[in-house]
Amino acid sequence: MKKVFSILTLALLMLSFSACSDKGDEDQQTYKIQGQMLNNSVNISNGQSEKVAISPVELTWKALNSKVSVVYSVQINNGTTINVSLQDADINPNNTYQCYTFSAANAGNGVTNLTGFYRPETGCLYIEFIANGTHRVISIAQMYYPYTKYTFTNTETSNSKESLNGELAISVDPSNMSANVAFGKFALNEDGGLIQAVVFQGVNAEATATGYKITYSGETGLRSTDGSYVLNELEINVTGSGQVVNGTVKINEKYNGTIAGKAFAN
Numbered sequence: 615m616k617k618v619f620s621i622l623t624l625a626l627l628m629l630s631f632s633a634c635s636d637k638g639d640e641d642q643q644t645y646k647i648q649g650q651m652l653n654n655s656v657n658i659s660n661g662q663s664e665k666v667a668i669s670p671v672e673l674t675w676k677a678l679n680s681k682v683s684v685v686y687s688v689q690i691n692n693g694t695t696i697n698v699s700l701q702d703a704d705i706n707p708n709n710t711y712q713c714y715t716f717s718a719a720n721a722g723n724g725v726t727n728l729t730g731f732y733r734p735e736t737g738c739l740y741i742e743f744i745a746n747g748t749h750r751v752i753s754i755a756q757m758y759y760p761y762t763k764y765t766f767t768n769t770e771t772s773n774s775k776e777s778l779n780g781e782l783a784i785s786v787d788p789s790n791m792s793a794n795v796a797f798g799k800f801a802l803n804e805d806g807g808l809i810q811a812v813v814f815q816g817v818n819a820e821a822t823a824t825g826y827k828i829t830y831s832g833e834t835g836l837r838s839t840d841g842s843y844v845l846n847e848l849e850i851n852v853t854g855s856g857q858v859v860n861g862t863v864k865i866n867e868k869y870n871g872t873i874a875g876k877a878f879a880n
Contacts, residue, residue, distance in 0.1 A: 643677040645734075651741070651753045652786055654821045654856075655690040658750055663821035664691045666788040671755065673732070673739065680705055682716050684730070684741065690749045697722050698743065705732070711878035713738070731857070731878060736760060738877050742855045752825065754856045757784040762859070762875030764800040769868045775801050777808075782859060782875045784828060784852065786819045793819040793828050795848070802869045813839045817848060825852035828861070835867075 648670065655665040671686035682705040687697050699722040708715045713733040721728040721743065728743035739755035762780040767773070781798035796813045817830040828850040830836055835844035843865055850861030850873060859875040 645675045645677065647673045647675070649673075649737070649739075649755055651686055651688075651739075651755055652757070652788070653688045654752045654754075654825070655688065655745065656750045656752070656821075656823050657691075658744075658748055661823040663823065664749065665689050666786070666791070666821045668788055671739075671753075675705065675732075675734075676702070682714075682730075682732070684721075686753075688745065688751055688753065690745045690751060694746070696724050696745045696751075698725050698728070698741075700728060700730075710880055713878050733878065740855060740857055740877065752855045757786070757852070757856060757877075759783070759859050759875035759877050761877075761879055762873065764797070764871055764873060766800070766802045766865075766869045766871040768803050769870055771803075773804055775803050777801050780875070782850075782873065784826075784850070784859075786826060791819045791821070793817050793826075795828060795850070797863075802865065802871075812843050814845045814848075815839060817845075822851075822853075824854065825856045825858075827851055 650668050651671045653667050653669060654663055657664050667689045669686050669688060671684065674683040681702040683702055684698060684700040687695055689695050700718055703716045703718050705714045705716040713731050716730045718728045720726055724746040726744045728741065730741040732739050736758055737756045738758055741753040743751055745751050759782040762782045764777040764780045766775050777800035780800040783796040785794045794813060794815045795817055796811055798811045799808060801808055814836050817828055820827040830845055830848040835846045837844050845865060846867055847864040850859055852859050857877045859873060861873045863871045863873060
């Protein structure tokens with residue numbers, strides 16, 4: 615299966631779905647894809663995130679038969695691991711969201727109410743389910759938002775610039791709850807050209823009941839990986855089980871921006 619990634623996705627080394635896939639029987643059009651899932655386990659009783667962890671995942675997509683299988687394990691807290699085993703579930707194109715969707719009442723021992731969204735072109739895979747009736751698990755293979763709007767205002771001139779076809783990508787490292795953030799296809803002002811990709815590494819990440827909160831604040835600022843830009847302030851709220859982003863950002867001391875993005879169209 616051919617996978618298409620934007621320059622933004624390539625610029626950010628993410629804990630995400632692998633770009634490689636093995637094509638099986640040509641007649642059946644079966645694709646097996648291996649990668650990693652970022653799992654956020656939320657205690658239903660108090661709405662608090664109890665465990666964030668990475669786990670390997672394998673997805674098998676029988677395109678001709680419109681079936682999908684997904685297998686991976688999730689730590690729902692420090693003492694409990696649950697196994698997701700979804701076998702040959704119906705997967706259907708969703709024209710509204712421009713992706714494929716699937717669901718299952720049961721997908722393994724203790725795994726219920728599973729729903730999934732998959733877009734092969736970008737590698738985006740989002741799965742949500744209930745574990746043991748006590749935890750809601752949000753699993754994300756790639757936090758990539760190809761439908762993002764940026765609005766930046768130059769505080770010195772008060773001029774604003776909108777970028778309607780922007781992109782955003784985020785990766786989270788559960789070992790220290792840090793994050794890398796990549797902004798793509800946006801402009802800071804009317805006179806400047808389109809910026810293809812800017813990556814900032816080592817901002818803060820916090821798991822929430824609906825996704826993550828990504829923040830940065832520092833007196834000296836955080837320089838981008840290419841050295842061209844300085845991040846002064848950042849707050850991005852990842853909600854909708856990881857599928858929606860909204861936030862604010864300040865770059866180079868004078869550009870105040872707002873961010874609004876989605877993983878899937880609607």
